[in-house]
Amino acid sequence: xxxxxxxxxxxxxxxxxxxxxxxxxxxxxxxxxxxxxxxxxxxxxxxxxxxxxxxxxxxxxxxxxxxxxxxxxxxxxxxxxxxxxxxxxxxxxxxxxxxxxxxxxxxxxxxxxxxxxxxxxxxxxxxxxxxxxxxxxxxxxxxxxxxxxxxxxxxxxxxxxxxxxxxxxxxxxxxxxxxxxxxxxxxxxxxxxxxxxxxxxxxxxxxxxxxxxxxxxxxxxxxxxxxxxxxxxxxxxxxxxxxxxxxxxxxxxxxxxxxxxxxxxxxxxxxxxxxxxxxxxxxxxxxxxxxxxxxxxxxxxxxxxxxxxxxxxxxxxxxxxxxxxxxxxxxxxxxxxxxxxxxxxxxxxxxxxxxxxxxxxxxxxxxxxx
Amino acid sequence: xxxxxxxxxxxxxxxxxxxxxxxxxxxxxxxxxxxxxxxxxxxxxxxxxxxxxxxxxxxxxxxxxxxxxxxxxxxxxxxxxxxxxxxxxxxxxxxxxxxxxxxxxxxxxxxxxxxxxxxxxxxxxxxxxxxxxxxxxxxxxxxxxxxxxxxxxxxxxxxxxxxxxxxxxxxxxxxxxxxxxxxxxxxxxxxxxxxxxxxxxxxxxxxxxxxxxxxxxxxxxxxxxxxxxxxxxxxxxxxxxx
Ligand SMILES: Nc1ncnc2c1ncn2[C@@H]1O[C@H](COP(=O)(O)OP(=O)(O)OP(=O)(O)O)[C@@H](O)[C@H]1O
Ligand SMILES: [Mg+2]
Numbered sequence: 329x330x331x332x333x334x335x336x337x338x339x340x341x342x343x344x345x346x347x348x349x350x351x352x353x354x355x356x357x358x359x360x361x362x363x364x365x366x367x368x369x370x371x372x373x374x375x376x377x378x379x380x381x382x383x384x385x386x387x388x389x390x391x392x393x394x395x396x397x398x399x400x401x402x403x404x405x406x407x408x409x410x411x412x413x414x415x416x417x418x419x420x421x422x423x424x425x426x427x428x429x430x431x432x433x434x435x436x437x438x439x440x441x442x443x444x445x446x447x448x449x450x451x452x453x454x455x456x457x458x459x460x461x462x463x464x465x466x467x468x469x470x471x472x473x474x475x476x477x478x479x480x481x482x483x484x485x486x487x488x489x490x491x492x493x494x495x496x497x498x499x500x501x502x503x504x505x506x507x508x509x510x511x512x513x514x515x516x517x518x519x520x521x522x523x524x525x526x527x528x529x530x531x532x533x534x535x536x537x538x539x540x541x542x543x544x545x546x547x548x549x550x551x552x553x554x555x556x557x558x559x560x561x562x563x564x565x566x567x568x569x570x571x572x573x574x575x576x577x578x579x580x581x582x583x584x585x586x587x588x589x590x591x592x593x594x595x596x597x598x599x600x601x602x603x604x605x606x607x608x609x610x611x612x613x614x615x616x617x618x619x620x621x622x623x624x625x626x627x628x629x630x631x632x633x634x635x636x637x638x639x640x641x642x643x644x645x646x647x648x649x650x651x652x653x654x655x656x657x658x659x660x661x662x663x664x665x666x667x668x669x670x671x672x673x674x675x676x677x678x679x680x681x682x683x684x685x686x687x688x689x690x691x692x693x694x695x696x697x698x
Numbered sequence: 699x700x701x702x703x704x705x706x707x708x709x710x711x712x713x714x715x716x717x718x719x720x721x722x723x724x725x726x727x728x729x730x731x732x733x734x735x736x737x738x739x740x741x742x743x744x745x746x747x748x749x750x751x752x753x754x755x756x757x758x759x760x761x762x763x764x765x766x767x768x769x770x771x772x773x774x775x776x777x778x779x780x781x782x783x784x785x786x787x788x789x790x791x792x793x794x795x796x797x798x799x800x801x802x803x804x805x806x807x808x809x810x811x812x813x814x815x816x817x818x819x820x821x822x823x824x825x826x827x828x829x830x831x832x833x834x835x836x837x838x839x840x841x842x843x844x845x846x847x848x849x850x851x852x853x854x855x856x857x858x859x860x861x862x863x864x865x866x867x868x869x870x871x872x873x874x875x876x877x878x879x880x881x882x883x884x885x886x887x888x889x890x891x892x893x894x895x896x897x898x899x900x901x902x903x904x905x906x907x908x909x910x911x912x913x914x915x916x917x918x919x920x921x922x923x924x925x926x927x928x929x930x931x932x933x934x935x936x937x938x939x940x
Contacts (some may be wrong), residue, residue, distance in 0.1 A: 489940035510857035548808050550798045557791040565853065566748050621793075 331545075338541055339625040345374075345534040349527045356523050364522050368594055369638065371526030373631055374533045375591035378631035380614045381536055382583035382621060387612070388621035389544055390576050391556030392473065398483030399488050400581040403456050404588025405598045406492075406499060410439060411448035412508035412516075412593060418443045419510045426500040431446050436498035445512060452585055460581035461574070462625035468573045473559075489603035504599025511593055522594075529590045533627070536583060540623050552576060613652065616659045619668030629666060700764025703728045703861050703892035704749065709758035711744055711916075718744040719755070720916035728860075731883065731893045733903040735927075736913035737937050742896040743786055745913070746863050749775040749894075750783045760863070778806055780860035784867060786896075788846040790853070793840030799838060799849055800824045803856035820856065828852035828882065844875045848882075855886065862886065863894045868902050880905045900924075912937065 332338070348370070355361040361506055362370070379401055386392045413424045414435065427435065441447045463484065493503030508516055515521065543549050554562045555569050563569050592598045601607070610633070618629020633655070640648050663669040711719040719741045726732045734742050747753035749760055751773040759767045768776050782803075790799060801823040804879050805812055812820065825831045828848040833841065838849060847867060854862065866882070868876040876899065878914040884904045887891060897903050903910060903925045912920040920926075920933050927933055 522717060547801070547810055549792055550802065553793045554791040557793055558789050560732065560752065560773070561785065561789040561791070562802070563773040564752070564777050564783055565803055566774050566857070567802075567808075568774050572808065 332541060332552055334685075335541070338537070341624050341627060342537060345530050348564055349530040349534070352494075352523050352527055352530075355559070356519065359563075363549070364519055367522050367526045371522070371529045371594045372591060374526070374529035375587045375594065376614070376634055377533050377627040377630045378529075378536050378590065379584055379587035380609055380618065380626040381533075382580045382587065383611050383621060384615045384618075384623060384626035385540055385583070386576055387581040387615060388619075388626065389549065389552045390573060391654060392573065392577065393475075393478040393606050393612065394481045395478045395605070395612060396483075396485035396605055397580075397611050398586045399481075399485045400456055400460065400584035401588040401591070401607075402485075402488065402492075402598070402602045403459070404452055404585035404590075405453035405592040405602055406505075406588075407442075407448050407455070408589040409500070409505040409508070409598045410442045411445055412511060413505055414439055414442040415445070415511070416507070416509040419513070422507065422509060424500075424505065425507055426495075426503060426505060429503070430495060430501075438498070449589075452589065452678055453582065456581050456585040457578055460578045463695075464574050464577040465570075468570050468577070483609065485603050485608050486605055489600050489605075492600035492603055499601065502600065504597055504601075506597040508593065508596055516596075523589070525594050529594070532586065532590060536586070537623060537627065544623070548572075610652070613656055613659075615666075617655060617666045619666035619672050621665075622668050625666060625668050632667075701727055702764055703762070704894075705759075705761040705764065706745070707759045707761065709745075709748065709760065710756045711741070711753060712747060712756045717916050719748070721758070722913075722917060723910055724756075725916060726861075726892050726894060728892050729887070729889045730908040731887060731895060731906050733907035733910045733924075734894060734896045734913060735898070735900075735903060735910060735937070736919070740913040741916040742913055743865055744916075746783055746896065749863065750781065773780075774806075775812075776824055780857070780891070781859060781863070782854035782859035782861070783863035784847075784854050784865055785851045786865040786869070788843065790841075790846050790849050791839040793837065795835055795837055796825070796830055796841070796849055796893045797821050797834045799853045799857045803853035806857070814853055824852045827855065827885070829878065829915075837915070844871050847875075847879070848870065851879075851882070860890065861892045861894070862894075865896045867895065868897060868899050876902055892894065921939075 352362065352367065361367075379397065383394060383402075384395050386394060416422055417424065417435075442451075467480065472480065491497065492499055493502050501504070510516060511521065544552065551562065551567065551572055555572060559569050588602075614630040614633045615626045616629070617633055618627065621623030636651070637648060640651060659666055701866050704722045704726050706722055709719050709722045710717060722741075722745070736742055744753060748769065748838065751768065751771055755769055758769070760769050762768045762779060762781065766779070768779070768781070771779070791802075794802075801810070801817060803815060804820050804824070810817055821834075822831070825834055828851055830845060830848055830852060833845060838846065841849060847870075851864065851867060864883070868879050871879060880902055883893065883895065895903070895906060907924060909922065910924050910927045911918055912927060914936050919936065920930050
């Protein structure tokens with residue numbers, strides 16, 4: 329792997345993120361400032377980019393495809409929504425819609441303490457670690473991998489969606505949660521708050537990017553790639569790949585959770601549709617299009633696909649699913665490394681490594697080592 | 699330390715009703731190079747799979763160093779105890795450089811326990827031994843077949859294993875490469891190390907092996923020096939004569 333100091337795309341992207349984070353607050357109030365809509369969109373895209381990185385870490389670098397990462401994203405999203413509602417209630421006395429809808433007089437007992445952000449954050453971390461830890465341990469222990477693992481993760485997110493659609497669980501049910509008015513004591517929806525949330529997302533993205541880059545460049549990162557390329561080989565060299573996979577899997581889940589926490593305050597709503605299998609599939613598409621196993625690629629993939637989606641869903645909402653499926657087919661058949669293949673075409677690299685990568689892609693989605 | 703590195707005792711491996719290894723017993727000593735030969739499907743790879751913990755036997759034991767029955771150990775525990783193995787199909791990590799392979803082979807922690815200079819020295823030493831010094835920074839996926847074979851040998855060698863198992867180390871190599879590999883294997887002989895080589899190339903086996911075990915349908919057909927193997931009627935019939 330190229331040393332960090334010579335990894336040009338990575339350094340450029342980090343520089344860009346830092347510049348944006350500094351420029352947006354400085355420009356706010358002047359005529360040069362991006363519109364509220366654009367600022368908000370940038371913030372949401374940054375949250376999606378964090379989500380893409382979380383999947384790239386385990387899929388691109390460890391070869392484990394998850395089609396259920398929406399679950400961890402939703403945990404972050406739901407917990408932050410609970411915090412926002414409870415906090416808003418404490419500050420303004422507004423009773424959340426879903427309580428009124430259910431005819432409940434007060435919050436269910438398990439909402440206790442959610443008005444304190446550190447507590448809510450701790451709960452999100454704990455729940456994410458518990459679910460990813462137990463699920464990962466059981467799967468990796470029985471050496472479930474490849475397509476089987478992907479399908480189980482998809483089932484998991486689907487079950488979670490069905491659960492959250494129920495109105496009696498105390499998490500907003502089918503309408504979800506919305507109407508957040510205060511965050512950390514500040515009113516939401518002001519230009520300043522929109523900028524602040526976008527900057528927080530950009531800074532988090534930059535930090536996550538740097539952290540992931542450090543990890544994959546380390547000895548541990550080399551072991552991740554070794555696990556991806558030939559797990560049995562690594563195990564017969566004395567390594568506990570179960571532990572390695574579990575660590576990265578949980579870390580990835582935490583990053584997805586973090587993305588959810590950044591995303592929900594910016595869209596102002598969460599409902600069970602974040603748990604739909606489609607969203608989880610889409611994350612894989614972002615990463616596949618950007619190029620698995622390339623951090624910068626994952627970020628670019630998330631930005632491109634979502635920009636396309638934002639644009640198309642207003643211009644031609646009906647064709648979006650077809651475009652998405654078309655992209656998937658294109659990536660699988662023609663560009664197994666997504667945009668990274670396009671970059672290689674331009675550089676006219678020899679065929680050898682590309683064919684090798686194709687094989688790896690097939691392994692990534694197809695093959696399950698027993 | 700016991701004299702016997704590996705004692706295989708009444709080993710049976712079944713795939714369904716088929717016995718790939720059938721009540722097999724054999725002993726391999728420290729200091730020797732043992733060749734295991736036999737026709738396709740004789741159970742040679744399966745034997746190595748059991749010793750390295752990948753396949754669980756139906757019956758029998760494999761004693762390492764005279765004391766530990768390793769048939770219930772995990773692959774990684776067996777490797778950490780000092781038993782290392784090269785696979786029949788060259789198994790390297792395509793996305794890693796040659797040096798990274800040796801670094802992984804030399805140590806078993808998520809974080810290296812050797813300090814950086816010691817590790818670098820060790821890597822250079824191993825690369826020198828297997829003749830890949832020039833290839834250090836190349837990705838394994840870009841290497842030719844012969845280099846991949848040597849890289850894998852280097853990787854399993856890097857930890858100074860007590861038992862070294864090589865499954866078809868010269869398959870697909872040129873005569874010259876085979877010759878180099880033969881010299882490499884002989885150079886790895888040490889009084890406190892047992893080397894097990896599975897191979898079909900009889901000239902190669904003759905050059906490297908101290909003793910030869912002939913497997914057939916999961917059982918030992920013959921055991922002895924290569925001369926005697928060549929002279930044995932039963933062996934000629936099932937294997938060499940074909
Ligand atoms: N996982 C498995 N499931 C079913 N049968 C198997 C399995 N592994 C090996 N066998 C069978 O067991 C027998 C022994 O296989 P093994 O790979 O040990 O042979 P070998 O002596 O290494 O042969 P070769 O010289 O071709 O490598 C073969 O008939 C093979 O088909
Ligand atoms: Mg074999």
